[in-house]
Amino acid sequence: MEKVTIDGVDIYLTPPDELDVKWIGQPDLIAQVLAAWMVLGENDMPLNPRLVGKPGVGKTTLAYCAGRVMGQSVYLFQATMDTRPEDLIITPVIDEKNKIKYVASPVVSAMIKGGVAVVDEGNRMSEKSWASLAPLLDNRRYVESVVAGVKIKAHPQFRFCTTMNEDASTFELPEYIQSRLQPTIYLDFPTREEEVLILKRNLPKNNEEVVEYIVEFLQTAHESNENYTIRDGINIARYALKRLQMDGGKRDLEEYLLEAASMVLDDDATELFKEVIDGLEKHQEF
Numbered sequence: 001m002e003k004v005t006i007d008g009v010d011i012y013l014t015p016p017d018e019l020d021v022k023w024i025g026q027p028d029l030i031a032q033v034l035a036a037w038m039v040l041g042e043n044d045m046p047l048n049p050r051l052v053g054k055p056g057v058g059k060t061t062l063a064y065c066a067g068r069v070m071g072q073s074v075y076l077f078q079a080t081m082d083t084r085p086e087d088l089i090i091t092p093v094i095d096e097k098n099k100i101k102y103v104a105s106p107v108v109s110a111m112i113k114g115g116v117a118v119v120d121e122g123n124r125m126s127e128k129s130w131a132s133l134a135p136l137l138d139n140r141r142y143v144e145s146v147v148a149g150v151k152i153k154a155h156p157q158f159r160f161c162t163t164m165n166e167d168a169s170t171f172e173l174p175e176y177i178q179s180r181l182q183p184t185i186y187l188d189f190p191t192r193e194e195e196v197l198i199l200k201r202n203l204p205k206n207n208e209e210v211v212e213y214i215v216e217f218l219q220t221a222h223e224s225n226e227n228y229t230i231r232d233g234i235n236i237a238r239y240a241l242k243r244l245q246m247d248g249g250k251r252d253l254e255e256y257l258l259e260a261a262s263m264v265l266d267d268d269a270t271e272l273f274k275e276v277i278d279g280l281e282k283h284q285e286f
Helices: 027-037 059-069 106-113 127-137 191-204 208-223 230-244 253-264 267-286
Strands: 002-005 009-012 050-053 074-078 090-094 099-106 116-120 142-147 150-153 159-165 186-189
Touching: 027 059, 027 127, 027 159, 027 186, 050 059, 059 074, 059 116, 059 159, 074 106, 099 106, 106 116, 106 127, 106 208, 127 142, 191 208, 191 230, 208 230, 208 253, 208 267, 230 253, 253 267
Parallel strands: 009 099, 050 159, 050 186, 074 116, 116 159
Antiparallel strands: 002 009, 090 099, 142 150
């Protein structure tokens, strides 16, 4: 691990995340994130955008890809309801020589290196944890570690954003935190054409029939206000293709897809998938 010394204290940095992902479609969303991070002149400050949408619509992928477009390293931090302030800043650990070693979180590592910090599912985190980041998210641009006894200032190139699922939050964020997490960038479901491209990129085999079934299922679900996402569709397709390969095609593809829908999602999804299959089969007859 890379080590830096701040005020005489050795701090070990978390490495950035390396993901093989690509943002497909909706280029304006990338532009919105980059605009929030832009600095216009010496007295300007970057904003801390909040990416909001249903689970599985690509919020983390958007944040990661926006950071890479800027040419910066990206550090992901997964927030949970158990996240503590020290988890967000510096955690003391015992090394192999039974000595205390101070390890920086992904957020602080990004601050020091001038990267992009993404706090994933930020609305799972308590006010107490968010409060530890409050001075980082305004014009002070620093955090304090009580554990290590140091104040850490953010690199000028440091950028921050958080993702939040559009569902019942574990914690309601107070106004003083929400006002620091602006602007709000909303992600909706992809279009049909975008879902086709996303599926083709993420499936292990380019199976046009599978893609057609999954996209039709997702589009029907969107129209019915069901919260099934492209992530769900990818998982259904992957499992069905694995079953098809493993069993040597003993059953029809449609049977594997229905099995996958019931196992990845629920009975309602299976019934919806049956309707989609029946509809496509009737269309093919004509």
